[in-house]
Amino acid sequence: MYTLIQLGLTPFFSNQAASSAVLGRVAAEHRGGNYDIWAHNAVGRAHLPNLTTPDGNIPAVGDWVVLSGELSEDFVRIETVLERATCFTRAAAGRESRLQVIAANVDTVFVVCGLDNDYSVNRIERYVARVWASGAQPVVVLSKSDLDEDKEAHKAEVEGSCPGVDVVFLSSLSGEGIGALEPWITEGKTVALVGSSGAGKSTLVNVLAGEELLKTSQVSPRDQRGCHTTTHRQLAMLPSGAMLLDTPGMREFSLSDDEGVDEVFTDIASWAAGCRYRDCGHEEEPGCAVRFAVEQGDLPAERLAHFLALKREAAAWERRHDARQRKKNGKLWGQLHREVEAARKIKRGE
């Protein structure tokens, strides 16, 4: 049982609610609008009858919410979702242009990547960009160091590709490097773990918790892929007083905007300051200092290629989203027009 402060409550959240409001934090989400809630010295369930709050919000794990009453009462409802301090989202799978909230109000995101077949610098860059966009601090956790002879070189490679981001390697099996996570797992802080299925996220949570809180399972021996063991997002309290938010492994996800991309590619941004045109796309434009840096061997061509690919991908998503939005607005106008026409007919007595 914990106080709200221990659960991570700060003035940013408490200032948004009346002092008499019953606050809680979403610890897990279940089907049918049911949520596990942590509140002041209480844990329990709350319900969201219409799947959204009266003001149209959908709570996510990590959210601070206003409850209709104490958790000890029957049928407690979630009334409001408080504004988020940070929010890690991704473009939802499928063609629909929708954003999915993966983790709300986390201080740090561990981007977990296995030092086995899972290892991919491009994927790490993509995740780190999303973390920068979320407002949380990214830390790259290279897991399964017991399987990798070149762990030092891989760590250096990731440090080079994500300037200013802490990178640690560790093994949940041997215990190597686990202590390096201490600065981020302190009392009242929340840390989300994201990455591919089988990267070792839940195993790491169990090691840090000192008990088997979460189910884990082996990656497939054939293609070394994980089998999506974790199926829902969930908070876990550590002995250190930090909260870990375990998430289901994600397949490749696309970027919904280019926020955070420049933060990962700060080197390209600083070369770009020398381009002739302020809005240089670093492709065909004359006087491009970025392409010049590549020609001079100061910037790896693959790094520029990946940067441009992420920018194009974000632009494509935004275009699709805009198109959908226009269609939706078009429908709305059509409906409004029909309603107005119907009202006129009634008025005219037709």
Ligand SMILES: Nc1nc2c(ncn2[C@@H]2O[C@H](COP(=O)(O)OP(=O)(O)OP(=O)(O)O)[C@@H](O)[C@H]2O)c(=O)[nH]1
């Ligand atoms: N060799 C080695 N194996 C590890 C390590 N950490 C995790 N594993 C193994 O990797 C497999 C997958 O671990 P999980 O913790 O279930 O992976 P996950 O990231 O939670 O996967 P999903 O829940 O599917 O997203 C398990 O068989 C673990 O035992 C490690 O440090 N070293």
Ligand SMILES: [Mg+2]
């Ligand atoms: Mg898992």
Ligand SMILES: [Zn+2]
């Ligand atoms: Zn340029």
